Amino acid sequence: MARSFYGVELENALMLGTAQYPSPAILAEAFETSGAAVATVSLRREGGADGSGQDFWRLIQDLKVRVLPNTAGCHTVKEAVTTAQMAREVFETNWIKLEVIGHEDTLQPDVFALVVAAEELTKLGFNVFPYCTEDLTVANRLVNAGCEVLMPWGSPIGSGLGLNNEYGLRTLRAHFPDIPLVVDAGLGVPSHACKAMEMGFDAVLLNTAVAKAGDPVATAAAFALAIEAGRLANEADPMEPRDMAAPSTPVIGKAFL
Amino acid sequence: MVDVTILGAGVCGLAIATEIVARGGSVRLHDPAGGPGAHGCSWWAGGMLAPYCERESAEEPVVRLGAEAADWWDRHAGGVTRNGSLVVALGRDKGELKRFARRTEGFAELNGAEVAALEPDLTDRTAGALYFESEAHLSPRDAVVSLRNGLAAKGVDISTEAPSPSAQNIDCRGLAARDALTDLRGVKGEMLILRCPDVTLTRPVRLLHPRFPLYIVPRGDGVYMLGATMIEASERTRVTARSMMELLNAAYALHPAFGEAEVLEIGVDARPAFPDNLPHIRRREDTIYANGLFRHGYLLAPSVARMTADYLFDGLRPEVMDED
Numbered sequence: 001m002a003r004s005f006y007g008v009e010l011e012n013a014l015m016l017g018t019a020q021y022p023s024p025a026i027l028a029e030a031f032e033t034s035g036a037a038v039a040t041v042s043l044r045r046e047g048g049a050d051g052s053g054q055d056f057w058r059l060i061q062d063l064k065v066r067v068l069p070n071t072a073g074c075h076t077v078k079e080a081v082t083t084a085q086m087a088r089e090v091f092e093t094n095w096i097k098l099e100v101i102g103h104e105d106t107l108q109p110d111v112f113a114l115v116v117a118a119e120e121l122t123k124l125g126f127n128v129f130p131y132c133t134e135d136l137t138v139a140n141r142l143v144n145a146g147c148e149v150l151m152p153w154g155s156p157i158g159s160g161l162g163l164n165n166e167y168g169l170r171t172l173r174a175h176f177p178d179i180p181l182v183v184d185a186g187l188g189v190p191s192h193a194c195k196a197m198e199m200g201f202d203a204v205l206l207n208t209a210v211a212k213a214g215d216p217v218a219t220a221a222a223f224a225l226a227i228e229a230g231r232l233a234n235e236a237d238p239m240e241p242r243d244m245a246a247p248s249t250p251v252i253g254k255a256f257l
Numbered sequence: 258m259v260d261v262t263i264l265g266a267g268v269c270g271l272a273i274a275t276e277i278v279a280r281g282g283s284v285r286l287h288d289p290a291g292g293p294g295a296h297g298c299s300w301w302a303g304g305m306l307a308p309y310c311e312r313e314s315a316e317e318p319v320v321r322l323g324a325e326a327a328d329w330w331d332r333h334a335g336g337v338t339r340n341g342s343l344v345v346a347l348g349r350d351k352g353e354l355k356r357f358a359r360r361t362e363g364f365a366e367l368n369g370a371e372v373a374a375l376e377p378d379l380t381d382r383t384a385g386a387l388y389f390e391s392e393a394h395l396s397p398r399d400a401v402v403s404l405r406n407g408l409a410a411k412g413v414d415i416s417t418e419a420p421s422p423s424a425q426n427i428d429c430r431g432l433a434a435r436d437a438l439t440d441l442r443g444v445k446g447e448m449l450i451l452r453c454p455d456v457t458l459t460r461p462v463r464l465l466h467p468r469f470p471l472y473i474v475p476r477g478d479g480v481y482m483l484g485a486t487m488i489e490a491s492e493r494t495r496v497t498a499r500s501m502m503e504l505l506n507a508a509y510a511l512h513p514a515f516g517e518a519e520v521l522e523i524g525v526d527a528r529p530a531f532p533d534n535l536p537h538i539r540r541r542e543d544t545i546y547a548n549g550l551f552r553h554g555y556l557l558a559p560s561v562a563r564m565t566a567d568y569l570f571d572g573l574r575p576e577v578m579d580e581d
Contacts, residue, residue, distance in 0.1 A: 022314050022315065022316070022534065023316075023530075023532060023533050023534035023535075024442075024532040024533075024534075025532040025533035025534070026533075028532070054491075055442035055443065055489070055490075055491055056442065056489035056490070059442075059532070158467055158468075208467075212356075214359065214360060
């Protein structure tokens with residue numbers, strides 16, 4: 001059962017960021033090899049005056065995947081809303097990945113400003129993908145603010161630490177059975193992504209783990225395989241773990257010592 | 258007979274002109290802005306001849322082709338300082354140093370005492386470093402001015418007039434050649450020049466940081482170049498406060514005395530780059546385009562000049578030449 005992202009069913013569960021690759025050519029190859037369905041792109045820095053970042057944006061649009069612009073680098077509601085409006089103009093999409101940074105060092109989201117910005121952007125007709133923590137109360141507020149997708153972090157942006165609070169993430173999944181959930185930020189290796197998918201998440205979003213790998217193209221492919229493995233496993237209803245061994249072959253009546 | 262008209266007197270055009278003249282060809286050099294200066298991105302370069310370090314984010318050809326650079330500059334311009342380069346990381350970013358070491362070669366790992374022996378002002382400022390002994394650096398402005406003077410001494414002056422049609426043309430206009438090379442883009446860079454007599458560094462130092470990497474290149478007399486941002490945008494003006502804060506903050510973290518430095522210059526321009534961030538040579542009818550040196554202008558201009566000259570004099574096809 002695939003959950004839809006504001007009415008869109010994604011062809012696969014990989015969302016890839018577009019920053020920090022060694023070159024645009026390698027970026028494009030990573031998308032092609034992994035089959036990522038969504039490209040996130042930052043406008044704030046690349047904006048420039050008079051659309052001087054357009055060369056790069058054209059490269060992103062040439063990837064022929066769905067574009068999810070983000071508000072990376074915004075620290076206030078006002079900055080985030082302005083950036084979202086600019087993104088809508090440039091990419092002609094209502095999708096916006098909402099980031100409001102609360103702490104310069106850990107890049108932790110400012111969850112209070114996030115809820116305010118989500119509410120405002122929803123009123124302006126945006127489809128908001130909020131980058132949040134795994135906090136259930138915050139998630140509830142975001143859903144009440146109109147978010148139909150949640151993007152909790154696995155761990156801080158760029159840390160590569162994986163899923164820091166599995167319990168919290170499972171709780172979100174259990175509480176929001178109908179909301180598409182994406183693990184955004186902190187994934188380092190494919191097994192992290194596989195785990196998120198096994199837990200029933202709908203997608204994962206990666207950037208640094210791929211872009212900063214020695215071979216970004218191979219890494220993107222490895223993540224795509226891991227995501228598919230996790231998704232299949234989740235759908236296949238895996239066994240429950242148990243504390244005792246349960247021999248798969250009956251032992252009664254066998255000659256054994 | 259090699260007889261060419263070269264458009265563009267940035268580092269690429271000047272290097273190609275120099276190479277052709279050195280091999281006995283004749284050259285007419287045109288640039289509407291005149292000689293090298295603040296109007297071109299070559300003016301704002303770092304001047305590190307650091308092929309091994311660049312491997313961290315660049316592909317293999319940059320290392321191999323860049324290895325020619327120091328000798329070429331010594332031969333044609335002088336002023337090359339062969340003092341190696343240092344790559345350092347502060348406390349909690351040590352992981353970045355490991356990552357850098359995995360991606361590169363040609364270095365020795367130094368402990369704190371060994372770093373202090375090379376650069377006493379970095380005593381206790383860093384836990385360790387990678388030392389790329391074979392690398393070099395130069396002053397980019399002195400280098401291009403020296404090429405210009407060398408050409409002038411051989412009767413090749415830079416004309417600001419539009420060139421008359423010629424049988425062999427080499428287009429080295431950098432980002433301005435976007436009118437002909439549609440896959441060329443600009444990558445904006447911002448930099449600072451500081452005077453800081455309180456700090457003595459004798460070789461380029463790269464400070465690794467996951468978000469704000471910085472390099473500092475000594476220019477002599479207490480003058481340092483701090484660079485450089487890499488922003489996917491073609492604008493050639495508009496220095497942002499954030500970029501300056503990041504560069505200065507990183508320099509301050511490396512050595513607090515940079516906080517007292519005098520800001521001499523703030524520079525900005527956009528580097529010409531192709532999608533693979535590697536240089537390309539293209540032939541279209543009677544024009545050869547040499548472009549896309551990206552952040553490797555001084556490192557790769559010598560090899561681009563050599564390959565262009567090999568092609569013109571001996572018909573050897575450059576490895577970076579595209580089918581067109």
